[in-house]
Amino acid sequence: MDLRINNTSLIFAMGLVLVALAIVYREKLDLGKDIIIGVIRAVIQLVIVGYVLGYVFKLDNNIITFTMVLVIIFNASYNAGKRSQGLPNAFKISFIAILTATSLTLVILLLSGSLVFKPSQIVPITGMIASNSMIAIGISYRNLNGKFADQRQQVLEKLALGADLKQASISIVRDSIKAGMSPTIDSAKTVGLVSLPGMMSGLMFAGVDPTHAIKYQIMVTFMLLSTTSIASVIASYMAYKNFYNEQKQLIG
Amino acid sequence: MYEPIIELNHVSFKVADKLILNDVNFSVDKGEFVTITGPSGSGKSTLLKIIASMLSQTAGTIQYKGKKIEEYDPIDYRKEVSYGFQTAVLFGKTVKDNLVFPYEIRQKLFDQDKAIGYLEKVGLDETYLTKNINDLSGGEKQRIALIRNVLILPEVLLLDEVTSALDEENKKIIGHFIEEMNQTEQVTVLWVTHNPSEVAESDRVISIINGGVKEKNGLENQ
Structure with missing residues (x-):
């Protein structure tokens, strides 16, 4: 080195x-x-x-490692919540979304043998997962806010025809999930061609052979696709209901 | 026989300190054709939105078929009491996307023959089904939106100045269509309008001035 x-x-x-x-x-x-x-x-x-x-x-203590994971998820949720532009329950929704996305992705990585349960692997990977989830959720929230404002009349028309909240919002929800996932999909397309991302660069810096370093980067690409999709889906589906009141009327 | 389908009792609506509707009382019988008139800003549209459960009154009660509307699930209620907007917005890509929607939300199969029949009633035809919504004129959009409202027949049709931005020909087509829905299908109609010919077609006229019912004629009950 x-x-x-x-x-x-x-x-x-x-x-x-x-x-x-x-x-x-x-x-x-x-x-x-x-x-x-x-x-x-x-x-x-x-x-x-x-x-x-x-x-x-x-x-190298499991409880401390878990605590670190929770602290990272909490901070990511707090910041994602702040990006929601006043959406009610944004922290709670973000926390559920990031916790689920992180847990599922970590479990799959551990079960597949891609990761070993030790803090030097779990903590940095959690950080990557949680921060990407946070960004994806932030974009989904922004999209939800924007689309509910731009397509207000369409949503009202659907409600007036007797659509339930999901039927009235589904196109906006799907669009927001797509928006949340897009940056990860775009970067997956250009990885290695435009950017040599953090994981791979870090390993190469530390002297690891590039042919071995790319395996970790491939894992990270898969992991981020999974995590941003899970986080965007959960956050968008949980958040859209907040645009309506108890009488199933569009707020605002 | 007297059979009220909609009854408003002491309905008021307030935003902050501003009273938009003040103690509105009237009832509408099943199958009746009622027009609501009044100057701009008098609260007519707000009243219609409240009856449509798109807004909630701040005081008073509204009954539908003898039950307070709050006792219905708003989604089920709106399927029976359909609201047509002043400037209709179509969604999706084609006319068909819009006409399929009422079936889709009820998990029913789209009745294409009925849709074509209704298109023809408003002076359009089958070819419109595949037309892009962006290629339609304002009058065509409004006619399609109206078909969307009645393709699965509602009990009550609430119309908020749906012809105000249209030319005379479109006004006439829509007027006839609404009249037919009322007379042959017994759809109860509450129509906010300024158009004298539309007013003339109705059984009764309710005037809203400064948020209150100021005059009524024809059948009355309170």
């Missing part, structure tokens, strides 16, 4: 942030504060996570 990064090299690499700041300043983009806060948060969060993970990996 030839991993030579150290604090001094990181300080020099910080010059890249200055490039971003210079662009923001020159183009008057009013993002300087956000960049500085983002950089500070990233450094603090990663330092803490680095030490916590080092401790968890060393401890």
Whole structure:
């Protein structure tokens, strides 16, 4: 392994942030504060996570590993909920969706022998699954909100004809599931051609043979397809009912 | 024989502090053809939406066949009390998608012959079934939306100024179609309209002014 990064090299690499700041300043983009806060948060969060993970990996305790998994799922759900633009029960729905997607995917990966139940594998993979679920759910929520506003009259027409809530919303729900899954499908199409994703790059950085590293990336591709579809389906089907009141009338 | 199908008792509707409907009382008999008129903003459309259970009144009761509408499942109720919008929006890709919908939501097989028969009644024909909804004129859309409302006959048809944006020819076609539904199929009609010829076709006229019933003629009961 030839991993030579150290604090001094990181300080020099910080010059890249200055490039971003210079662009923001020159183009008057009013993002300087956000960049500085983002950089500070990233450094603090990663330092803490680095030490916590080092401790968890060393401890190799199932309860601690499970707790870490739950913390990741909780944070992902919280953030997905925040992206719902005021949808009621968004945190609860996101939590159920991400928990189900993560659990199912992890179980399949463990049963297939692709993963071993040890913190150094479970925790990072959970992070990948949960963050992709979070993004997929966020997109599905945004799509639901947008479509229920754009297609309001269509939904009202269907309700007035006697459609139940599912019949009145199904085209929007399907569209939102599709929207949630699309980025993963798109990136699956270009993986290796446009991007060398994190898992594969990380392994190659650590000196693993690329022909072996791709096997992990293939697993990640399968895993993300499964997880984003499960999360989008659950979140969209649970969330659409919140656009109606108890009298089965469209709210707003 | 007196047989009310819809009865409104002291119905009011308020948004924030604004009273849109104030103590509205009237009833409609089964098979009756009632037009509702009144100036813009008088609350006519709101009233119709409340009867359609697309909105809920803030006070008073509405009875359908002697039972409060809240006692029905809203979905079952709307299958019997069908509401036609002022500017109809079609969905899906083709006219057929729209005409199949009432059957689809009832898990019934589409009756294509009946659909073609109704298309012909409103001056359209079989070829319209496969037409893209984006290729239709406003009048054609409104006629298809109306067929969508009555293809599986409702007990009550609520029409919210469905001809207001149409030319005279389309108004006449829709007027005849509604009249036929009322006379031959005994569909009860409540029609919000400003058109004098549509008003003339009705059994009774109810005027809504400033959120209240101000005048009635013909059959009355309270």
